[in-house]
Amino acid sequence: MHNKELAQEELLQLFRMDQEVIDVEEQNGQIFPVVRTYDDEEYHLRFWCIHCRTWHLHGRGGPQAKYQEGRGGNAGHRSAHCTTGNSPFKANGVVLHVVGKFSETIRKQYRKGTSLFCPVCRNRYSAALNACNCGGCFINKKRRSSHPELAEKYQSFL
Secondary structure (H helix, E strand, C coil): CCCCCCCHHHHHHHHHHCCCEEEEEEECCEEEEEEEEEECCCCEEEEEECCCCEEEEEECCCCCCCCCCECCCCCEEECCCCCCCCCHHHCCCEEEEEEEECCHHHHHCCCCCCCCECCCCCCECCCCCCECCCCCCCECCCCCCCCHHHHHHHHHHC
């Protein structure tokens, strides 16, 4: 079985529909989603991943590191920690953009979910895209994605 790789234009379309992506940077023909990130002011910069429905943690340099909004400081380009096989974030990584301080209020705005596994390849697939990119191109018709427009666009690429 093979996984379908998304073209840069397809990735761009998905990034523009993702509410956690606030911008897209382009460099040398590659695109990088700029994701809404929060600083816990201790050890982590956090961004919510709609694909695996969890907080991705990236080091901020420790409690002594200065709080800084934007893409500077300890933010910037990072590899994706997403555990779903078809997360668009895995293609080129993400650019962290600190938009504020992490708090319990922000954490409660996001709902964690359970992992979704493809019955064809047995790998995890994106909850937002509601489909797997394996050779069987499984689309889960029994559940409704929390991002139906994004899922519909992705599924049109399969």
